[in-house]
Amino acid sequence: MSTATTTAPARHETSVRPPLGCLAAVELRKAVDTRAGRWLIAIFAIVSLGVTAGQVFTGGEKAGSYAVWLFFQGAPGGLLVSILAILTITSEWGTRTALGTFALVPRRQRVLGAKLAAVLVLTVAAFAVNAASTALGTALGAVVQDVPADWSLTWWQVVQSFVVLLVNVLVGFALGLLFLNAASAIVVFFAVPTLAPLLFLLVTSPVEVAPWVSYIAALQTLTPGSLATGTQWLQVATTSAIWVLLPAAVGARRVQRSEIG
Amino acid sequence: MISVEHLTKRFGTQPSVDDASFTCAPGTITGFLGPNGAGKTTTMRVLCGLSRATSGIATVDGRAYVDIPNPGRVVGVLLDAGATHPGRRGREVLTLAAKTMGVPTTRVDDVLALVKLTGRPEHLRTRQCSLGMRQRLGLATALLGDPKVLVLDEPANGLDPEGIFWMRGLLRDFADRGGPVLLSSHLLSEVEAVADQLVVIGHGRIAAAGRKDELLASTTGGLAVTSLDDTALSRALQADDVSVASTRDGLVVDAAAEVVGRAALAAGVVLTGLAPSAGHGLEELFFTMTAGSELGSDQASAPEARPSMEESR
Numbered sequence: 249m250s251t252a253t254t255t256a257p258a259r260h261e262t263s264v265r266p267p268l269g270c271l272a273a274v275e276l277r278k279a280v281d282t283r284a285g286r287w288l289i290a291i292f293a294i295v296s297l298g299v300t301a302g303q304v305f306t307g308g309e310k311a312g313s314y315a316v317w318l319f320f321q322g323a324p325g326g327l328l329v330s331i332l333a334i335l336t337i338t339s340e341w342g343t344r345t346a347l348g349t350f351a352l353v354p355r356r357q358r359v360l361g362a363k364l365a366a367v368l369v370l371t372v373a374a375f376a377v378n379a380a381s382t383a384l385g386t387a388l389g390a391v392v393q394d395v396p397a398d399w400s401l402t403w404w405q406v407v408q409s410f411v412v413l414l415v416n417v418l419v420g421f422a423l424g425l426l427f428l429n430a431a432s433a434i435v436v437f438f439a440v441p442t443l444a445p446l447l448f449l450l451v452t453s454p455v456e457v458a459p460w461v462s463y464i465a466a467l468q469t470l471t472p473g474s475l476a477t478g479t480q481w482l483q484v485a486t487t488s489a490i491w492v493l494l495p496a497a498v499g500a501r502r503v504q505r506s507e508i509g
Numbered sequence: 510m511i512s513v514e515h516l517t518k519r520f521g522t523q524p525s526v527d528d529a530s531f532t533c534a535p536g537t538i539t540g541f542l543g544p545n546g547a548g549k550t551t552t553m554r555v556l557c558g559l560s561r562a563t564s565g566i567a568t569v570d571g572r573a574y575v576d577i578p579n580p581g582r583v584v585g586v587l588l589d590a591g592a593t594h595p596g597r598r599g600r601e602v603l604t605l606a607a608k609t610m611g612v613p614t615t616r617v618d619d620v621l622a623l624v625k626l627t628g629r630p631e632h633l634r635t636r637q638c639s640l641g642m643r644q645r646l647g648l649a650t651a652l653l654g655d656p657k658v659l660v661l662d663e664p665a666n667g668l669d670p671e672g673i674f675w676m677r678g679l680l681r682d683f684a685d686r687g688g689p690v691l692l693s694s695h696l697l698s699e700v701e702a703v704a705d706q707l708v709v710i711g712h713g714r715i716a717a718a719g720r721k722d723e724l725l726a727s728t729t730g731g732l733a734v735t736s737l738d739d740t741a742l743s744r745a746l747q748a749d750d751v752s753v754a755s756t757r758d759g760l761v762v763d764a765a766a767e768v769v770g771r772a773a774l775a776a777g778v779v780l781t782g783l784a785p786s787a788g789h790g791l792e793e794l795f796f797t798m799t800a801g802s803e804l805g806s807d808q809a810s811a812p813e814a815r816p817s818m819e820e821s822r
Contacts, residue, residue, distance in 0.1 A: 277608070348588075
């Protein structure tokens with residue numbers, strides 16, 4: 249132990265805030281440097297390949313349709329990336345690493361912004377895996393089911409496929425932020441799709457209410473075969489406001505004001 | 510430079526920290542002393558922007574913590590060595606911190622060597638680490654950004670005697686190069702050997718603050734006296750209107766040595782010991798000023814538990 253070792257070789261810029269990109273890279277690394285994170289990614293890959301197997305062996309005459317199966321990859325994969333998004337937030341509280349994180353970045357909203365950016369990167373990466381896995385499924389499916397491979401893909405099919413994945417992930421992120429507790433967030437995240445249809449059975453209304461309040465119902469109206477109507481986009485927007493913006497705003501405010509420790 | 514001015518933090522109606530003020534000057538080590546629940550941790554969390562003060566100001570290096578652009582490069586913070594992800598390895602914890610504060614990852618090797626975790630320990634997941642190792646890892650994180658100031662909450666917890674000795678050297682070295690150090694402890698002995706300045710907190714209030722030697726002098730309980738006949742000496746001193754207290758080891762007399770000597774001569778008692786009772790002064794101060802705080806939620810009954818606390822209020 250000597251003075252030489254306690255002194256840094258050179259003093260680096262200390263008066264500049266760590267750039268958001270740098271914080272996002274750290275958050276991305278945190279999302280995947282634990283066993284939980286790696287397992288989720290492994291399971292995501294397995295699920296993606298599972299859907300592909302479904303395409304190949306049970307796809308029937310649609311087995312060769314790239315656009316259809318890219319769309320179907322969204323929801324199951326979205327569930328796993330959603331859990332990763334939930335854990336990105338909640339593990340800071342569960343393991344109390346928030347103490348160190350916010351000591352290094354006291355502007356807490358910057359940390360949340362970095363986490364959101366990391367989650368978006370993961371979502372895009374997941375979509376890329378889906379796209380690759382669907383390509384494999386389309387090539388094999390066409391052969392196995394003896395149907396022509398249809399690689400046609402329009403811009404809106406890409407957008408709709410991505411939106412299904414993205415909304416799922418963002419709901420997870422927002423619920424994680426709202427509860428700051430993995431168990432609560434995951435339970436609510438999975439209970440909602442199960443319970444929501446039951447609740448809507450009780451509602452009698454001339455207008456179908458579900459797609460306006462349940463993001464699941466709104467996403468279910470989307471199909472790989474047709475461009476969503478204005479009403480459908482509006483439903484995705486309103487349900488996203490309810491399930492993403494609202495819990496995220498409440499959660500972010502709570503994080504901003506809460507005691508860390 | 511750390512400055513805490515009239516800091517109050519209430520949880521509900523219960524003040525956890527009540528109008529606390531103190532400063533830590535460059536080049537000094539300040540021991541922040543108090544029993545569990547006295548408000549040390551709350552004060553430090555407010556200081557580090559993790560908790561909002563109800564009123565009052567806490568600044569580091571002249572600024573509120575949240576206004577420091579890249580705090581890891583200015584303030585080394587260790588608030589809870591247990592607050593690490595159990596699944597991350599020591600080296601990974603440091604690497605994440607290094608990337609956050611933008612220091613080269615070679616610094617990770619530097620601080621690992623500094624806290625003696627190089628080799629196998631750096632590759633252990635933190636759940637496999639002993640508390641002592643986690644404390645070293647926490648210190649390494651605090652030192653990573655080559656900060657100007659250190660804020661350490663109970664850093665000696667879980668360290669073995671050798672580790673405590675090592676940490677003292679490290680902190681002394683840091684302070685000697687001009688950095689103020691604030692370190693808390695509920696054990697007087699941990700802090701006494703290394704601190705230049707003491708801040709004693711109890712029930713959220715600063716009970717005493719100042720240079721360690723001055724505090725020691727002001728709290729000296731007179732002279733520790735032993736003799737072949739304490740009873741006779743005590744009677745002789747009391748006859749001279751000198752206040753005398755009996756202890757297990759002998760007498761504590763509130764008077765000059767000459768007075769005691771003359772009384773002994775007059776009474777014909779042989780003195781066997783005559784020394785300032787400074788050694789116990791700080792400990793007594795610590796106990797009297799902070800007594801009762803450990804009772805936590807049972808605070809209503811605290812005054813009865815330790816009568817001496819009434820005096821300190």
